[in-house]
Amino acid sequence: MITCFDIGGSFIRHGALQENGSVAESGRVATPGDDWNAFVAAISACTEDSHSPISISLAGAFDERTGFAEVANIPCLDKRPVLEDLQTALDRPVLIINDANAFALAEATAGTGRGKAVVFGIILGSGVGGGLVIDGKLVKGFGGIAGEWGHGPVVDPTAGGQLQGLEHYPCGCGQTGCIDAACSARGMERIHLSLHRRAVSSTEITSAWHANDPAATATVEAWATLLSRALSVLVNTLGPDVIPVSGGLANDGALLDLIDRKSRALVLADYGGPLVTKGRFADNGGLQGAGIAARLAFTETGA
Ligand SMILES: [Zn+2]
Numbered sequence: 001m002i003t004c005f006d007i008g009g010s011f012i013r014h015g016a017l018q019e020n021g022s023v024a025e026s027g028r029v030a031t032p033g034d035d036w037n038a039f040v041a042a043i044s045a046c047t048e049d050s051h052s053p054i055s056i057s058l059a060g061a062f063d064e065r066t067g068f069a070e071v072a073n074i075p076c077l078d079k080r081p082v083l084e085d086l087q088t089a090l091d092r093p094v095l096i097i098n099d100a101n102a103f104a105l106a107e108a109t110a111g112t113g114r115g116k117a118v119v120f121g122i123i124l125g126s127g128v129g130g131g132l133v134i135d136g137k138l139v140k141g142f143g144g145i146a147g148e149w150g151h152g153p154v155v156d157p158t159a160g161g162q163l164q165g166l167e168h169y170p171c172g173c174g175q176t177g178c179i180d181a182a183c184s185a186r187g188m189e190r191i192h193l194s195l196h197r198r199a200v201s202s203t204e205i206t207s208a209w210h211a212n213d214p215a216a217t218a219t220v221e222a223w224a225t226l227l228s229r230a231l232s233v234l235v236n237t238l239g240p241d242v243i244p245v246s247g248g249l250a251n252d253g254a255l256l257d258l259i260d261r262k263s264r265a266l267v268l269a270d271y272g273g274p275l276v277t278k279g280r281f282a283d284n285g286g287l288q289g290a291g292i293a294a295r296l297a298f299t300e301t302g303a
Pocket residue numbers: 150151152171172173174175178180181
């Protein structure tokens with residue numbers, strides 16, 4: 001019985017891979033973020049036997065070439081050879097996949113992108129991430145970072161125009177002006193602070209936007225414009241059939257509609273219908289994607 005995990009900063013969700021390829025979620029436990037031994041014990045306690053493989057979706061960067069993970073909000077995994085250490089500690093095969101890649105794989109295999117050639121799944125939440133699946137195959141790319149469109153210093157406030165009033169937002173990757181820094185939920189809060197000098201949560205901003213509050217509308221418009229500009233370049237580059245969205249902001253249908261309209265207005269192809277849409281696995285893409293990856297890696301037929 002292959003056990004699958006979705007490991008985030010707060011919780012470890014887990015479940016067993018079913019014969020039909022889905023994962024039946026069986027529970028969640030708090031992530032022991034600071035204690036490696038407690039982390040290993042938590043994983044072990046969620047497995048049904050002592051030798052079957054496990055598959056992990058990890059909310060952080062994972063480099064398959066080195067086996068090292070970078071997970072800032074789970075210190076006991078950060079900058080550690082997680083794959084080797086886990087295989088040794090648990091004495092069983094371990095598969096690790098980045099959570100955005102897991103989500104994209106789930107969407108392309110059994111979600112909004114099923115049967116489509118190019119699926120670019122994106123995460124809009126506390127950060128901005130993404131995963132690319134072409135012809136059913138996850139594109140990992142050099143260093144395993146394909147799809148990570150959130151980083152790169154593309155927001156330049158000195159450009160003026162619609163960027164007037166914004167600031168140089170520092171990003172966790174060490175650069176300034178990344179989409180991750182400006183267009184995540186935290187980014188929306190930073191833009192609001194820049195434009196209106198008020199520190200409020202993204203939830204409060206979008207609620208006020210729904211109520212036609214002018215300040216919130218200005219913030220959301222600027223935020224969505226920046227996001228759509230970056231996304232439009234990717235759309236022209238990759239030619240996705242669909243862009244399923246996961247993450248906390250995916251639950252706001254009006255926000256996704258706004259991004260969809262703005263993005264499609266900037267791209268060369270005429271889609272004639274929605275391109276950016278909430279993913280079928282917006283709430284459990286990590287776990288389901290870990291299951292699909294496990295089926296491909298650990299079963300002979302991949303079916
Ligand atoms: Zn960055």
